[in-house]
Amino acid sequence: MPDGFLLPRFYPILDTEAAAKRNVEPEAAARALLDAGVKILQFRHKGHFSREIFAAAERIAELCRKSGALLVIDDRADIAALLDAGLHVGQDDLAPADARRVIGGGRVLGYSTHNEAQLRAGTAEPADYLAIGPIFTTGSKRDPDPVVGLMELRRLRPLVERPLAAIGGITLTNAAAVLAAGADTVAVISDLYPGPPQTLRQRAEEWIATCRRDYNREA
Numbered sequence: 592m593p594d595g596f597l598l599p600r601f602y603p604i605l606d607t608e609a610a611a612k613r614n615v616e617p618e619a620a621a622r623a624l625l626d627a628g629v630k631i632l633q634f635r636h637k638g639h640f641s642r643e644i645f646a647a648a649e650r651i652a653e654l655c656r657k658s659g660a661l662l663v664i665d666d667r668a669d670i671a672a673l674l675d676a677g678l679h680v681g682q683d684d685l686a687p688a689d690a691r692r693v694i695g696g697g698r699v700l701g702y703s704t705h706n707e708a709q710l711r712a713g714t715a716e717p718a719d720y721l722a723i724g725p726i727f728t729t730g731s732k733r734d735p736d737p738v739v740g741l742m743e744l745r746r747l748r749p750l751v752e753r754p755l756a757a758i759g760g761i762t763l764t765n766a767a768a769v770l771a772a773g774a775d776t777v778a779v780i781s782d783l784y785p786g787p788p789q790t791l792r793q794r795a796e797e798w799i800a801t802c803r804r805d806y807n808r809e810a
Contacts, residue, residue, distance in 0.1 A: 596699060596719045598754040598776040599630040600802035603795065604665075605651075606635040606780050607644070613784050620791060621651040624783075625658040627795035633679060633778070635665035645670065652676055661699060668693035677701070679722070682709065687716035701756065705736035710747055721751055722778060725759020726769055729781075735759070741772045748773030763801055770802065777802065 603624050610620050617634070624632060634651055636644055648664070652674040655662040663677035664670050668690045671678035677699030680690050687702050694700065702718035704710040705725075713721045726739050739747075744757060757774035762782040769777050785794035 596754065598720055598756060600770070600776050601629060601795075601798050602631050602633065602756055602776045602778040603629055603783055603798070604633040604635050604758075604778055604780045605783075606637075608637060609780055609784070615784070615791065617647050618650050618654070620783075621654055623791040624795045625654055625660055627792045628799055629660060629795055631661045631663065631776075633663040633665055634676075635780075637666075640667060640670060645673075648674060663699065663701065671698065679703070687713075687718050691717045703758075705739070707743075707747055707750070710750055714751060714753075718753070720754040720756055720775075722756040722758055723747065724757055724778075726757050726774075727760025727765065729760040741768055744769070744774065745772040763797065766798075766801055 605617060605620055605624070607617055610617055621632060632655060634648055648670065652662050661677055662674065663679050664674065665679050666684050668678055668685055672694050678690055678694050679701040680687060681703040682705065687700060691700055700718045701720045701722055702713050702716055703722045704713045705723065710721060710723055723739055723744065725735050726741065726744060728738055729735055748755060754775040755773065756776045756778050757769045758778035761769055761777045761779055766777050779798065783791070783794060785791060
């Protein structure tokens with residue numbers, strides 16, 4: 592694991608399905624987010640990882656390298672290894688110990704949890720950070736786990752010494768409460784995308800400023 596790993600306060604997840612619904616190309620979205628100053632970006636593609644999708648991921652990886660941002664690949668340890676990127680796995684994906692064997696010890700590994708039992712078990716896994724959610728009701732998953740809520744997030748936070756990401760239904764209006772409840776970062780999918788006339792870059796800049804202001808630490 593990378594020594595002293597810290598998560599940026601704002602953790603955008605570039606989900607290809609969510610981007611497509613808004614007629615945004617993944618590479619264009621990544622460029623806008625990176626131009627805004629994001630320091631971590633997760634690339635999430637739940638469908639078939641075609642050559643076209645891999646080529647897009649390669650271009651995004653290069654953009655991240657040039658911007659000094661950490662790229663994290665969702666689910667796919669093989670793709671993460673090929674792109675020299677971090678990896679995030681969930682409860683139904685490759686086990687963290689096996690994922691670590693694929694990506695090696697020097698790349699960032701995250702692991703999703705959804706309740707106290709999973710979170711406690713996650714602390715024994717070779718992950719650099721853990722995620723918990725959904726904090727609020729979310730439409731980003733077809734079959735979401737039960738809502739965790741802010742009170743439960745606050746109760747569970749002391750169980751984890753490593754960085755903890757919160758995900759699920761987080762918006763600009765509730766992010767402050769999530770960070771105040773103990774999350775080290777807020778992972779955002781749907782609320783990345785602005786309404787007109789705001790651009791994606793402006794939206795990301797607003798998110799970065801909000802996380803910095805509300806958490807009273809550097810984003």
